[in-house]
Amino acid sequence: MNDEQLLRYSRQIMLPAVGIEGQERLLAARVLVVGLGGLGSPVAMYLTAAGVGNLLVADFDAVDLSNLQRQILHTSERLGMPKVDSALQALKALNPQIEVKGFKGSVNEDSLPALISEVDAVVDGCDNFATRFAVNQACFEAGVPLISGAAIRTEGQVAVFSGKSGGPCYQCLFPREGNLDETCSANGVLAPIVGIIGSIQATETLKVLTGAGDPLIGRLLLMDAMTMEFRDVRLTADPHCPVCGNGGSAARDSRSAGP
Numbered sequence: 354m355n356d357e358q359l360l361r362y363s364r365q366i367m368l369p370a371v372g373i374e375g376q377e378r379l380l381a382a383r384v385l386v387v388g389l390g391g392l393g394s395p396v397a398m399y400l401t402a403a404g405v406g407n408l409l410v411a412d413f414d415a416v417d418l419s420n421l422q423r424q425i426l427h428t429s430e431r432l433g434m435p436k437v438d439s440a441l442q443a444l445k446a447l448n449p450q451i452e453v454k455g456f457k458g459s460v461n462e463d464s465l466p467a468l469i470s471e472v473d474a475v476v477d478g479c480d481n482f483a484t485r486f487a488v489n490q491a492c493f494e495a496g497v498p499l500i501s502g503a504a505i506r507t508e509g510q511v512a513v514f515s516g517k518s519g520g521p522c523y524q525c526l527f528p529r530e531g532n533l534d535e536t537c538s539a540n541g542v543l544a545p546i547v548g549i550i551g552s553i554q555a556t557e558t559l560k561v562l563t564g565a566g567d568p569l570i571g572r573l574l575l576m577d578a579m580t581m582e583f584r585d586v587r588l589t590a591d592p593h594c595p596v597c598g599n600g601g602s603a604a605r606d607s608r609s610a611g612p
Contacts, residue, residue: 375563391547392478399555489523509550
């Protein structure tokens with residue numbers, strides 16, 4: 354690290370759990386942030402400020418007036434701009450020393466393998482189950498940690514999935530069958546809720562990258578802002594999960610074996 358970096362990250366380097374070695378890990382790390390809305394905004398901003406050296410941000414949408422109540426990456430002057438372009442502008446101004454790249458398009462089964470092959474961790478800040486399931490499967494198949502978050506109304510949740518066999522994945526927690534998307538546009542959300550959850554996601558990402566602390570691997574953190582209560586629920590792997598269970602592993606083995 355150079356003198357400017359030592360000064361910029363000095364308050365973080367002072368932490369025994371991080372130190373110079375942890376900060377160097379962050380500067381060398383590569384993270385994909387899926388979604389640049391309410392959750393992705395604080396995630397991307399804090400990872401940028403904390404010195405994650407290579408950030409890949411992905412979103413297909415454009416900035417809308419209804420976003421500005423909670424999506425703090427974007428501004429009134431950037432209405433109509435692709436969220437990726439708006440994010441790149443904000444993040445490069447926040448910390449010009451890191452490399453930020455953007456992906457404009459749908460994050461799905463076709464695009465995810467190439468995106469995830471470039472990173473050490475994925476933060477999911479999207480707002481629909483289809484993308485969450487696709488991200489989860491791609492992360493598990495690539496063995497990349499997934500930091501998952503969701504927020505709606507006055508509630509939120511965060512969990513970390515290691516990407517390794519033996520532990521639970523997102524689909525163990527939320528099976529595909531019976532899930533109906535609940536969106537902020539249909540149900541509303543209190544502005545700071547996404548900030549709280551996104552900040553927790555960013556914290557968990559820094560822990561995963563540096564090895565500090567005890568990440569929420571195999572645990573689900575639930576928040577109710579109306580009572581400001583948090584609950585920590587242990588998660589277990591579903592042996593019948595089509596992604597990480599026996600059936601999923603068999604299917605992957607079959608695909609890798611070829612014809």
